[in-house]
Amino acid sequence: MTATPSATSKPPKPQIIVVKIGTSSLTSANNQLALSVLARLVETLSYLQGQGHRVILVSSGGVGGGCARLGLSERPKAIEQKQAVAAVGQGRLMRVYDDLFTVLDQPIAQVLLTRSDLMQRSRYLNSYHTFQQLFDLQVIPIVNENDTVAVDELKFGDNDTLSALVANLVGADWLFLLTDVDRLYSADPRANPDAEPITWVQHLKDLDIDVGDRGSAWGTGGMITKLEAARIATGAGVRMAITNGQTPDNILKILAGEPLGTQFAPRPNPSSARKRWIANGLRPNGSLYLDAGAVRAIGKDGKSLLSAGIVTVEGNFQAQDAVILCDRNGQEIARGLVNYNHHELQQIRGRRSNEISMILGYEGADTVVHRDNLVLNPDATASDMKPVAESEHTY
Numbered sequence: 346m347t348a349t350p351s352a353t354s355k356p357p358k359p360q361i362i363v364v365k366i367g368t369s370s371l372t373s374a375n376n377q378l379a380l381s382v383l384a385r386l387v388e389t390l391s392y393l394q395g396q397g398h399r400v401i402l403v404s405s406g407g408v409g410g411g412c413a414r415l416g417l418s419e420r421p422k423a424i425e426q427k428q429a430v431a432a433v434g435q436g437r438l439m440r441v442y443d444d445l446f447t448v449l450d451q452p453i454a455q456v457l458l459t460r461s462d463l464m465q466r467s468r469y470l471n472s473y474h475t476f477q478q479l480f481d482l483q484v485i486p487i488v489n490e491n492d493t494v495a496v497d498e499l500k501f502g503d504n505d506t507l508s509a510l511v512a513n514l515v516g517a518d519w520l521f522l523l524t525d526v527d528r529l530y531s532a533d534p535r536a537n538p539d540a541e542p543i544t545w546v547q548h549l550k551d552l553d554i555d556v557g558d559r560g561s562a563w564g565t566g567g568m569i570t571k572l573e574a575a576r577i578a579t580g581a582g583v584r585m586a587i588t589n590g591q592t593p594d595n596i597l598k599i600l601a602g603e604p605l606g607t608q609f610a611p612r613p614n615p616s617s618a619r620k621r622w623i624a625n626g627l628r629p630n631g632s633l634y635l636d637a638g639a640v641r642a643i644g645k646d647g648k649s650l651l652s653a654g655i656v657t658v659e660g661n662f663q664a665q666d667a668v669i670l671c672d673r674n675g676q677e678i679a680r681g682l683v684n685y686n687h688h689e690l691q692q693i694r695g696r697r698s699n700e701i702s703m704i705l706g707y708e709g710a711d712t713v714v715h716r717d718n719l720v721l722n723p724d725a726t727a728s729d730m731k732p733v734a735e736s737e738h739t740y
């Protein structure tokens with residue numbers, strides 16, 4: 346049996362579509378699963394899959410579902426309690442999804458990820474290949490954070506960020522964040538009657554909004570995490586839409602071109618998958634401040650970063666860690682994998698590459714960040730910069 350919601354015309358070519366639904370959309374007032382919402386979501390995603398698209402669902406509801414199962418009236422605060430409750434809820438959540446998708450003959454898979462899975466290159470690649478296999482098998486992967494094992498400093502923390510990183514990983518065309526508001530507003534509409542709806546965001550840096558308190562009117566993750574998801578997704582060339590989770594068939598309407606929700610334009614020249622990993626999968630452990638010549642060399646001329654152009658070194662990083670490259674004013678220009686640790690860089694900053702072996706007493710790399718390991722920030726506006734076209738889309 347194939348789901349046939351009252352669909353509008355289908356988009357021109359098969360797309361990779363990541364859909365994230367938050368706990369607030371999945372649960373009804375009495376803290377039970379909102380089955381009608383889930384059923385509509387399942388219908389919509391099965392329909393898209395049947396149309397030849399590749400679909401990933403990022404679903405919260407592990408902790409919420411566990412609370413409901415155990416009769417807890419509020420979410421536990423202690424981390425180990427939350428982890429135990431998530432373990433109860435995750436299985437229940439998947440059972441409900443499997444029941445609903447099975448009605449429509451749509452196979453699903455559970456994929457639980459932690460931040461460290463995306464930070465380590467080998468695990469990142471393994472996750473990528475698993476998603477490709479699942480796509481080939483016509484399976485819809487259902488992703489959540491592996492809450493029972495994730496430790497605080499290695500947590501995504503919220504599924505908005507997780508879904509953007511998954512979209513980044515698989516090179517998605519679209520990321521939909523289904524939440525409990527129709528769209529973003531210039532301020533919290535409940536507190537501010539002058540709040541303006543925002544339908545289209547061309548450049549995130551031009552967005553002028555009062556983000557308000559975390560979680561006020563913006564679902565579990567809050568508006569801040571949605572904007573962080575937009576930064577990651579659009580920077581990876583993914584178009585993003587925020588829309589109401591109560592009406593998941595909005596996804597079909599948005600794909601057909603209707604201006605629903607708040608939509609974010611993808612940035613041009615998306616990086617290769619490897620560069621997307623450097624830009625978004627890794628957590629930077631330090632910053633290098635560069636002089637104007639170095640900013641021009643990496644930004645305009647597409648060159649590697651050399652020690653001569655580094656003015657200041659900040660942070661405790663090791664060789665091969667990710668670092669942020671900024672101009673003298675601290676504006677982020679790029680991110681990259683660094684060839685020297687912070688002690689070494691303190692000694693060689695501002696010095697020419699042919700002096701490195703003399704200063705350190707051993708032979709090292711000519712470059713501090715090689716151009717192959719360097720990703721420009723698509724929103725950087727330094728006058729010395731212009732984007733360097735990238736054509737590769739492979740590992």
Ligand code: GLU
Nearest residue numbers: 405406407408503504565
């Ligand atoms: N992973 C959490 C859960 O399943 C949800 C995190 C979030 O709501 O963003 O309960």
